[in-house]
Amino acid sequence: MAGQAKEPLSIFGAGWVGLVTGSCFAELGHEVVVRDVVPEKIERLRAGELPFFEPGLAELVERNAERLTFTLDAAEAAHASELLFVCVDTPPTYSGDADLSRVWTVIDELPQLDRRGILVMKSTVPVGTGEKVRAALEGRGLSHIGYVSNPEFLAEGHAVDDFMRPDRVVVGAFAEADGDHVSALYSEMDAPTVRADVASAEMIKLAANAFLATRISFINEIANVCEVTGADVEKVAEGVGLDHRLGPHFLRAGVGFGGSCFPKDTNALKQLASNSGYHFQLLSAVIEVNELQKRRVINKLQKYLGRLREKRIALLGLAFKANTDDMREAPSVVLASRLLAEGADVRAYDPVARPGELLRGVSVCESVLEAVRGADAAVIVTDWDEFRSLASSEVRDAMRRPLIIDGRNLLDPEAARAAGFDYEGIGRASSPLAALPETDEPSSVDVPSEAMGQTGSAENAEHFSRE
Numbered sequence: 001m002a003g004q005a006k007e008p009l010s011i012f013g014a015g016w017v018g019l020v021t022g023s024c025f026a027e028l029g030h031e032v033v034v035r036d037v038v039p040e041k042i043e044r045l046r047a048g049e050l051p052f053f054e055p056g057l058a059e060l061v062e063r064n065a066e067r068l069t070f071t072l073d074a075a076e077a078a079h080a081s082e083l084l085f086v087c088v089d090t091p092p093t094y095s096g097d098a099d100l101s102r103v104w105t106v107i108d109e110l111p112q113l114d115r116r117g118i119l120v121m122k123s124t125v126p127v128g129t130g131e132k133v134r135a136a137l138e139g140r141g142l143s144h145i146g147y148v149s150n151p152e153f154l155a156e157g158h159a160v161d162d163f164m165r166p167d168r169v170v171v172g173a174f175a176e177a178d179g180d181h182v183s184a185l186y187s188e189m190d191a192p193t194v195r196a197d198v199a200s201a202e203m204i205k206l207a208a209n210a211f212l213a214t215r216i217s218f219i220n221e222i223a224n225v226c227e228v229t230g231a232d233v234e235k236v237a238e239g240v241g242l243d244h245r246l247g248p249h250f251l252r253a254g255v256g257f258g259g260s261c262f263p264k265d266t267n268a269l270k271q272l273a274s275n276s277g278y279h280f281q282l283l284s285a286v287i288e289v290n291e292l293q294k295r296r297v298i299n300k301l302q303k304y305l306g307r308l309r310e311k312r313i314a315l316l317g318l319a320f321k322a323n324t325d326d327m328r329e330a331p332s333v334v335l336a337s338r339l340l341a342e343g344a345d346v347r348a349y350d351p352v353a354r355p356g357e358l359l360r361g362v363s364v365c366e367s368v369l370e371a372v373r374g375a376d377a378a379v380i381v382t383d384w385d386e387f388r389s390l391a392s393s394e395v396r397d398a399m400r401r402p403l404i405i406d407g408r409n410l411l412d413p414e415a416a417r418a419a420g421f422d423y424e425g426i427g428r429a430s431s432p433l434a435a436l437p438e439t440d441e442p443s444s445v446d447v448p449s450e451a452m453g454q455t456g457s458a459e460n461a462e463h464f465s466r467e
């Protein structure tokens with residue numbers, strides 16, 4: 001795909017968005033300088049190593065090594081090109097608002113540029129950030145630096161493909177010419193460009209993520225109703241998703257959404273609305289449903305095992321989704337801490353993610369078999385392909401009690417049961433319940449109202465009872 005040398009580009013931030021943006025533009029023929037503030041990251045990148053796992057990215061970085069420069073020096077990056085992409089992290093603050101401190105640092109660190117330039121915002125930021133950045137640039141005597149909002153929609157796990165084949169490119173500019181300049185970068189891509197004012201471009205990104213999160217919470221609520229009414233959410237999602245007005249995407253019931261974007265961006269949009277005096281009721285429900293969804297697994301385990309104290313539970317999958325090692329806001333982290341709080345002996349395995357200090361108290365294993373050995377239950381938390389073959393005789397024989405809680409509906413329930421497992425998915429019929437051992441008194445937190453949905457209805461209570 002590499003063509004003739006094109007205009008050079010500068011990227012601030014060597015994370016998922018920055019590295020993917022930088023290496024994809026390098027693939028398209030641009031000389032790219034990537035700046036980060038973490039010395040080890042820059043050292044590893046200079047040595048040809050990626051600081052995280054993303055399919056296809058290592059090859060792209062290697063193939064374009066001659067066009068990619070990595071630096072810690074803000075001035076070097078700022079002087080290298082007219083287009084300065086801001087791809088720094090915007091994590092949540094305690095109030096749920098987006099923390100823009102890294103964005104302000106980028107602006108503070110810009111040298112006095114004596115030529116025209118454009119700051120291109122790829123980080124996800126609250127509506128109104130562009131106006132504030134423009135004021136900050138003016139305050140620094142850099143009013144000749146323009147500003148364009150160019151939000152990024154890539155999804156981890158297929159980020160390179162998403163960047164190269166976007167559904168759309170969004171460009172919001174204060175000055176028409178700046179918008180033209182940024183739009184031209186994407187001209188080789190076969191995608192529509194949405195030209196907007198800066199505030200609308202900022203809102204498009206937040207609204208898109210909020211809508212995707214809403215679909216996930218919606219299908220999870222449908223799944224929960226399926227469980228108490230005897231319907232199967234997989235069939236329901238198939239039938240709903242074939243409606244061309246709705247489509248099949250983001251209708252997979254499971255243990256709830258996680259990752260560095262949906263939880264943060266839904267909260268940031270909710271806070272943005274409430275800071276402006278508007279209560280975003282729907283989004284508040286989407287967030288709450290998601291929190292409850294992660295915890296429902298605990299009740300499913302208690303239904304079969306009674307008290308979880310000293311029960312060995314194998315968590316299969318730690319990353320927030322398959323094909324990434326990203327554990328930011330992963331459901332596995334909430335599940336592990338709830339299980340530890342119940343006194344369970346928690347084992348965990350992920351093909352790629354390495355939790356480090358994040359899962360203190362959890363024994364991290366090197367294989368599925370090691371994780372399930374002697375376990376009272378195996379919980380599929382991440383939809384890694386590797387777990388599709390979980391219901392094997394080897395796994396069944398290794399477990400103390402062959403119980404699978406399939407938090408991603410990866411397995412065929414009938415095949416799992418035929419292989420000798422008790423099986424319970426999300427929004428699917430349960431296995432007939434064997435009587436619990438006499439000594440297994442129900443835990444005092446067996447049926448917390450929080451895990452039964454907002455109303456804690458009698459129907460839900462019945463579903464979680466162990467008669």
Ligand SMILES: NC(=O)c1ccc[n+]([C@@H]2O[C@H](COP(=O)([O-])OP(=O)(O)OC[C@H]3O[C@@H](n4cnc5c(N)ncnc54)[C@H](O)[C@@H]3O)[C@@H](O)[C@H]2O)c1
Nearest residue numbers: 012013014015016017036037088089090102105123124152
């Ligand atoms: N990860 C995704 O899937 C995704 C998708 C779309 C949009 N976004 C948004 O893009 C932004 C970046 O996300 P990410 O996942 O790439 O974050 P990340 O945490 O992986 O990477 C951010 C990088 O910026 C660096 N950084 C911090 N301050 C800096 C500075 N002053 N100069 C240069 N580098 C600096 C950090 O060291 C880090 O390496 C966020 O706003 C996020 O919401 C993320």
